[in-house]
Amino acid sequence: MGNGVIIDGFPSMEEIKKANGWPTEKRFAKGPVAIAECVQEIPCNPCEGACPSHAICVGQPITNTPQVDREKCTGCGLCVAACSGLAIFVIDKTYSETEATVSFPFEYLPLPEPGDKVEALTRGGEYRCEGTIVRVMNPKRNDHTAVVTMAVPKEYIDDVRTMKRLNAPKEETVFEPVIPDGPIDDDVIVCRCEEITAGEIRKAVREYKGESVTEIKRRVRAGMGLCQGRTCGKLVTRIIQEETGKKPNEILPSTDRPPVRAVTFGELAGAKEGGCGDE
Amino acid sequence: MKKEVVIIGGGPAGLAAAIEAAKCGAQVLLIDENKRPGGQLFKQIHKFFGSKAHNAGIRGIDIGRQLLKETEECGVEVWLDSAVIGLFADKKVAVLRNGTTVTVEAEKILICTGGAENPLRFPGWTLPGVMGAGAAQTMINVNRVLPGKRVLMVGSGNVGVIVAYQLLQAGANVVGIVEGMPKIGAYGVHAAKLRRAGVPFFLGHTIAEAKGTEKVEKAVIAKFENGQIVKGTELETEVDVICIAVGLRPLSELAQMAGVQHDFIPELGGWMPLHDGDMETNVPGIYVAGDTAGVEEANTAMDEGRLAGVSIAHTLGYLKDEETVQKKNEIKDRLNALRQGPFGERRLNAKQRVIEKGEAV
Numbered sequence: 001m002g003n004g005v006i007i008d009g010f011p012s013m014e015e016i017k018k019a020n021g022w023p024t025e026k027r028f029a030k031g032p033v034a035i036a037e038c039v040q041e042i043p044c045n046p047c048e049g050a051c052p053s054h055a056i057c058v059g060q061p062i063t064n065t066p067q068v069d070r071e072k073c074t075g076c077g078l079c080v081a082a083c084s085g086l087a088i089f090v091i092d093k094t095y096s097e098t099e100a101t102v103s104f105p106f107e108y109l110p111l112p113e114p115g116d117k118v119e120a121l122t123r124g125g126e127y128r129c130e131g132t133i134v135r136v137m138n139p140k141r142n143d144h145t146a147v148v149t150m151a152v153p154k155e156y157i158d159d160v161r162t163m164k165r166l167n168a169p170k171e172e173t174v175f176e177p178v179i180p181d182g183p184i185d186d187d188v189i190v191c192r193c194e195e196i197t198a199g200e201i202r203k204a205v206r207e208y209k210g211e212s213v214t215e216i217k218r219r220v221r222a223g224m225g226l227c228q229g230r231t232c233g234k235l236v237t238r239i240i241q242e243e244t245g246k247k248p249n250e251i252l253p254s255t256d257r258p259p260v261r262a263v264t265f266g267e268l269a270g271a272k273e274g275g276c277g278d279e
Numbered sequence: 280m281k282k283e284v285v286i287i288g289g290g291p292a293g294l295a296a297a298i299e300a301a302k303c304g305a306q307v308l309l310i311d312e313n314k315r316p317g318g319q320l321f322k323q324i325h326k327f328f329g330s331k332a333h334n335a336g337i338r339g340i341d342i343g344r345q346l347l348k349e350t351e352e353c354g355v356e357v358w359l360d361s362a363v364i365g366l367f368a369d370k371k372v373a374v375l376r377n378g379t380t381v382t383v384e385a386e387k388i389l390i391c392t393g394g395a396e397n398p399l400r401f402p403g404w405t406l407p408g409v410m411g412a413g414a415a416q417t418m419i420n421v422n423r424v425l426p427g428k429r430v431l432m433v434g435s436g437n438v439g440v441i442v443a444y445q446l447l448q449a450g451a452n453v454v455g456i457v458e459g460m461p462k463i464g465a466y467g468v469h470a471a472k473l474r475r476a477g478v479p480f481f482l483g484h485t486i487a488e489a490k491g492t493e494k495v496e497k498a499v500i501a502k503f504e505n506g507q508i509v510k511g512t513e514l515e516t517e518v519d520v521i522c523i524a525v526g527l528r529p530l531s532e533l534a535q536m537a538g539v540q541h542d543f544i545p546e547l548g549g550w551m552p553l554h555d556g557d558m559e560t561n562v563p564g565i566y567v568a569g570d571t572a573g574v575e576e577a578n579t580a581m582d583e584g585r586l587a588g589v590s591i592a593h594t595l596g597y598l599k600d601e602e603t604v605q606k607k608n609e610i611k612d613r614l615n616a617l618r619q620g621p622f623g624e625r626r627l628n629a630k631q632r633v634i635e636k637g638e639a640v
Binding site for chain 2: 230
């Protein structure tokens with residue numbers, strides 16, 4: 001059970017079965033078969049064209065989720081490398097008496113080698129068991145998406161979808177509770193070019209009724225520096241919103257005038273040969 | 280100096296438009312302020328979505344290479360390292376180039392200058408190590424420099440999640456992704472790549488503070504409810520980079536100064552130029568495309584560029600009516616296909632509003 005792809009970041013079994021279907025145990029018993037785990041309607045269809053057996057259908061519109069015809073599918077794995085979303089896997093439950101294999105797309109260097117013992121991870125990146133690398137396919141046609149085949153005990157095959165990347169950092173990331181002691185918001189710089197703080201802008205909104213980016217610019221110079229407000233314009237809008245309760249569509253951006261890039265008087269006057277200077 | 284078509288911005292929209300217009304016979308000048316055209320495409324090392332017509336399954340960087348090759352083949356004149364600093368009456372374009380300003384008079388202008396990342400204000404946001412996700416992506420994928428070892432990503436949209444994945448590929452550790460909303464914004468398949476790699480999402484959380492003296496040393500995150508930080512829920516962890524990926528806005532200074540009517544369209548990034556169904560604005564002969572015409576993604580940017588390119592070629596007399604209608608319909612069908620589904624529908628509706636308003640101006 002899971003919360004679904006938009007909360008967990010990976011699809012639940014229910015979502016996969018609903019959007020893409022799932023092979024029957026009878027089909028699994030026949031050998032390798034492709035499983036698409038692409039549950040959202042996104043505009044994408046390279047998998048359809050990649051299958052030499054025409055077993056994958058997206059059709060029209062191209063936002064349809066892919067459907068695999070498990071009878072036509074030979075489990076060749078060409079779709080695994082072709083999927084731009086890295087969301088197709090090939091499962092072979094007939095690999096051995098006790099083990100099944102999963103073939104997954106892998107775009108991290110270094111690549112593993114056949115025989116390597118690796119950490120087999122779930123869709124959520126959790127360690128499930130040790131895996132043994134069976135095959136690493138990385139022909140030119142794959143365009144740098146290697147397809148790695150890994151054997152794991154059969155009971156884990158529905159959960160395991162990748163291996164831990166070989167250069168993954170050893171240390172754990174710790175998030176610790178902390179009492180904030182940073183600067184107060186009024187002291188935070190908003191316009192970096194002119195070094196104008198949130199407090200100064202707030203004051204301009206309150207005391208001088210500045211309600212547009214241009215008015216604030218004239219009062220405190222926010223947006224008059226080298227970048228001409230390209231960075232702080234949105235931040236100033238935000239503060240006006242916070243102070244006045246206005247909606248963003250009610251706050252006009254500053255008026256843009258030439259030159260929109262920093263330019264010297266010499267350049268403007270066409271000081272060098274070849275300049276027009278007739279304007 | 281006079282040119283038939285001036286395209287400002289050589290990203291996916293600009294390149295696609297230049298190719299389309301030049302193939303029909305128009306004389307095209309493409310201007311880009313960078314040393315290399317391609318916009319954000321050369322940072323995109325992941326395989327693109329879409330259909331075959333959109334080069335789906337091909338990495339962004341390779342789509343960029345292909346567009347550049349076509350641009351050369353069809354004879355587009357390209358000015359690099361050249362910044363357009365202003366647009367003036369009668370479609371005069373002021374360009375800063377080789378240390379001087381040059382004025383180009385254009386019959387048609389396409390503005391496709393892209394978008395800019397939104398900033399976020401919090402204590403410590405000006406410390407070195409706090410950067411836009413786009414900046415981190417440029418460092419790892421273009422300059423091959425790892426911005427840091429331990430990264431906190433703020434924002435779970437496609438940009439935040441894709442850049443987080445690429446940071447992992449580059450060898451950094453992403454300690455978590457913070458998202459103010461109670462759900463993940465990105466495509467589930469992008470999020471799933473990070474979850475498999477063990478990266479946690481902190482939903483309903485925001486960045487509360489970046490701590491450090493000379494540079495970022497720690498990040499404080501906290502629960503976020505009703506637009507407020509919930510006091511007493513602060514958590515701190517060691518990081519050396521905090522990436523901000525809280526959306527983009529259209530860059531349209533040039534359209535604004537040319538007198539193009541703007542409106543506030545929240546689904547497409549806020550204030551943006553209005554345009555009609557052929558990407559032309561209320562100022563005749565001035566077109567917009569790509570993120571400038573509302574923030575979407577590279578596939579829609581390329582198709583909007585093509586649409587503008589076809590419209591421009593037609594109005595200049597290089598394309599017959601019948602052929603034009605056919606080409607436009609093909610492109611519009613592809614754009615509609617990209618704007619389907621739960622992620623695309625909001626943009627589809629917003630775009631329809633933009634076009635309705637744009638045609639009414």
